[in-house]
Amino acid sequence: MNTIEESVPARRRRQHSAEFKAKAVQDCMHPGVSIAAVALHHRVNANLLRRWVAEHQALDAAGEARALMTVPQAEFIPLQIGDPTPTPAIPDIQIEVRRGAATINIRWPGSAAAECGEWLQGWLR
Numbered sequence: 001m002n003t004i005e006e007s008v009p010a011r012r013r014r015q016h017s018a019e020f021k022a023k024a025v026q027d028c029m030h031p032g033v034s035i036a037a038v039a040l041h042h043r044v045n046a047n048l049l050r051r052w053v054a055e056h057q058a059l060d061a062a063g064e065a066r067a068l069m070t071v072p073q074a075e076f077i078p079l080q081i082g083d084p085t086p087t088p089a090i091p092d093i094q095i096e097v098r099r100g101a102a103t104i105n106i107r108w109p110g111s112a113a114a115e116c117g118e119w120l121q122g123w124l125r
Contacts, residue, residue, distance in 0.1 A: 016044070024049055025056045095120065 016024075020042075027038045028049065035053065039046040090110030097104045108116040 021052050025052050028053050097123075 024038060024042045024044065027033065027041070028035050035049055036046045039049040042049070090113075092110050093106075093108040093113060093116050095106040095108070095116075097106065108119075
């Protein structure tokens with residue numbers, strides 16, 4: 001049995017340098033430029049060039065996202081232990097209550113405002 005073998009040369013894909021790809025993609029970035037026209041100029045398939053452009057844009061977007069996610073280095077903020085300035089005194093509570101002809105003036109310490117409120121509620125009932 002005789003067989004005839006044809007040797008078909010294997011198709012090799014062209015490999016483009018990073019500089020070539022960058023130049024082709026950069027040529028596509030100008031406003032109003034057709035990717036197909038740039039592909040013809042550089043003698044590459046338009047779909048291949050579109051993929052290179054998409055990859056370039058994805059890398060740019062990822063770089064921008066990384067830049068946004070970076071946290072600035074924390075600055076040292078000195079804290080003082082204890083309060084160097086005394087808290088201003090809470091003024092006294094002054095209440096004037098009138099019932100009929102009678103008037104009562106009440107002066108209560110401001111630091112005990114909650115107790116004053118409870119006393120006043122009970123008294124006004």
